[in-house]
Amino acid sequence: MPLSPVRQSIRLSGMSQTYDCLALFSGGLDSLLSCKLMQQQNLRVLGLHFISPFFGKPDRIDHWQREHGVNILPVDVSREYVQLLLGGPKWGVGKCLNPCVDCKIFMLSRAREMLSMFGAKFIVSGEVLGQRPMSQRREALGLIRNEAGVRDVLLRPLSAASLPPTPMEESGLVDRSMLPNIVGRGRKPQLELAREFGIREVPTPAGGCLLTDPGSCARFWPLISRMETPEPQDFLLAQLGRQYWHGDHWLSIGRNKQDNQALMEQVQTRDIVFKPVDIPGPIAVGRQHKGEWSKEMIQSAAVLLLQFSPKARKAREPVRIKAGSGNFLREFSPDPGSEADPEWKVPEWEELEREKKDFFRRPEREE
Numbered sequence: 001m002p003l004s005p006v007r008q009s010i011r012l013s014g015m016s017q018t019y020d021c022l023a024l025f026s027g028g029l030d031s032l033l034s035c036k037l038m039q040q041q042n043l044r045v046l047g048l049h050f051i052s053p054f055f056g057k058p059d060r061i062d063h064w065q066r067e068h069g070v071n072i073l074p075v076d077v078s079r080e081y082v083q084l085l086l087g088g089p090k091w092g093v094g095k096c097l098n099p100c101v102d103c104k105i106f107m108l109s110r111a112r113e114m115l116s117m118f119g120a121k122f123i124v125s126g127e128v129l130g131q132r133p134m135s136q137r138r139e140a141l142g143l144i145r146n147e148a149g150v151r152d153v154l155l156r157p158l159s160a161a162s163l164p165p166t167p168m169e170e171s172g173l174v175d176r177s178m179l180p181n182i183v184g185r186g187r188k189p190q191l192e193l194a195r196e197f198g199i200r201e202v203p204t205p206a207g208g209c210l211l212t213d214p215g216s217c218a219r220f221w222p223l224i225s226r227m228e229t230p231e232p233q234d235f236l237l238a239q240l241g242r243q244y245w246h247g248d249h250w251l252s253i254g255r256n257k258q259d260n261q262a263l264m265e266q267v268q269t270r271d272i273v274f275k276p277v278d279i280p281g282p283i284a285v286g287r288q289h290k291g292e293w294s295k296e297m298i299q300s301a302a303v304l305l306l307q308f309s310p311k312a313r314k315a316r317e318p319v320r321i322k323a324g325s326g327n328f329l330r331e332f333s334p335d336p337g338s339e340a341d342p343e344w345k346v347p348e349w350e351e352l353e354r355e356k357k358d359f360f361r362r363p364e365r366e367e
């Protein structure tokens, strides 16, 4: 039987030892401090670093482990997380597309499922009472704990003194008197605590979650609103280069060499790859998610691509562009002076703001 992604991750990381607790480890200061507070009590902590197209920095894990002395396990939840977003988060989204309450419930439920794999007795989270308006109000913290089914096993050590004692504190497994009373939005107490723990590299406050970033969400929005079933890879492609949409036709255009390379790494079998033949220039990827593109639409995308090639714009003769997917390859020679179809549009944040409310209110998404 194939191993689940989490078990594969455990096997690859070689982390088969047991721990006292599992901690949600985002890489931010609060999550690091909550691990340190447990280590201070001689409890063995394993950090869980969740990864999706929107958050997670797997390439930082080795560094964090060395720098902070905390074992960290990557947990890839991409597919489930995209489903969560598309299904319409039960507790809504924040200013952008961030479903923070559902997200916390999701991560804590996953952590609960993993406790027995490591012989761990409880879960630690770096949430701070009153720090965020949506997910860290007192009621929200209670709701998240209950909905995730972690009432008996969740400790929020940073705000412990302001929260009711947990079974871990009542049983003496965790010494409540050693836990701080951090509440509110300020960062000063966390910075002092970081100094006390001798943390040399203090993570910056920015969370790095793309679902809170308007620019990224404008890129993601057409996938959510126009594609039948976007996959995690689609959200990765949407982060690259210039993004253009013409109805349901989606084109990603490289802005530079790095973009071109990154685009090529995301190419799938049915994608149409556009490349200038005789001149260096941007590469574009058209993702055929709803049927095949017509010849006219491929030509139209080739003309748009030329707008971003200064060499092509200066050329006196038609410039050859190859466009292909699999064995199928077409060659076009648009006139360098041709104007791009104005229906090719870059998704804008305002568009998302207008459509978002209706989308997340659709009856089938409220079930």
Ligand code: SF4
Residues within 6 Å of the ligand: 055, 098, 099, 100, 101, 103, 104, 135, 207, 209, 210, 211, 212
């Ligand atoms: S900011 Fe992003 S990662 Fe953090 S809780 Fe909200 S949705 Fe989840």
